[in-house]
Amino acid sequence: MKIAIFISIGTLLLCLAQLxxxxxxxxxxxxxxxxxxxxxxxxxxxMFPFAFISPDxxxxxxxxxxxxSELTVIATPAVSKLxxxxxxxxxxxxxxxxxxxxxxxxxxxxxxxxxxxxxDGHWYHQKAGFFPAYDVLYTAKVPVNxxxxxxxxxxxxxxxx
Numbered sequence: 151m152k153i154a155i156f157i158s159i160g161t162l163l164l165c166l167a168q169l170x171x172x173x174x175x176x177x178x179x180x181x182x183x184x185x186x187x188x189x190x191x192x193x194x195x196x197m198f199p200f201a202f203i204s205p206d207x208x209x210x211x212x213x214x215x216x217x218x219s220e221l222t223v224i225a226t227p228a229v230s231k232l233x234x235x236x237x238x239x240x241x242x243x244x245x246x247x248x249x250x251x252x253x254x255x256x257x258x259x260x261x262x263x264x265x266x267x268x269x270d271g272h273w274y275h276q277k278a279g280f281f282p283a284y285d286v287l288y289t290a291k292v293p294v295n296x297x298x299x300x301x302x303x304x305x306x307x308x309x310x311x
Contacts, residue, residue: 190308192308193212193307200214210224227284262311290303
């Protein structure tokens with residue numbers, strides 16, 4: 151009986167997916183959308199119980215209960231006309247201050263980049279979008295000894311510009 155119910159629910163969900171319906175987010179998921187900077191962040195609220203949103207909503211910080219892992223989103227005015235690779239290099243130089251780092255992967259587009267790198271005992275996953283009036287930078291920061299946490303973040307956190 152339980153198997154039949156499971157198969158029926160599974161079949162129903164598959165049919166809805168093929169028709170273009172989106173399943174609701176899990177109960178533990180949360181969505182933050184910023185209308186001014188035109189982005190949305192879907193994240194598992196159960197993983198990030200602490201949240202800070204700046205008064206002008208240009209900065210967000212979500213952290214785990216142990217405060218060792220965090221998600222940040224920072225929106226800034228688009229003052230520089232650097233291409234996406236140059237913008238990443240400038241941000242990396244500012245963060246690392248000449249200390250060693252390792253780039254694991256990088257994707258550069260005309261108006262975005264996505265990168266994974268190691269620095270100072272942490273694994274970073276960044277996405278940046280560049281728009282005419284502003285830039286948006288999303289960063290996940292996790293200690294290197296918590297690889298499973300970064301894998302969960304990369305699977306469960308969605309940033310849409």
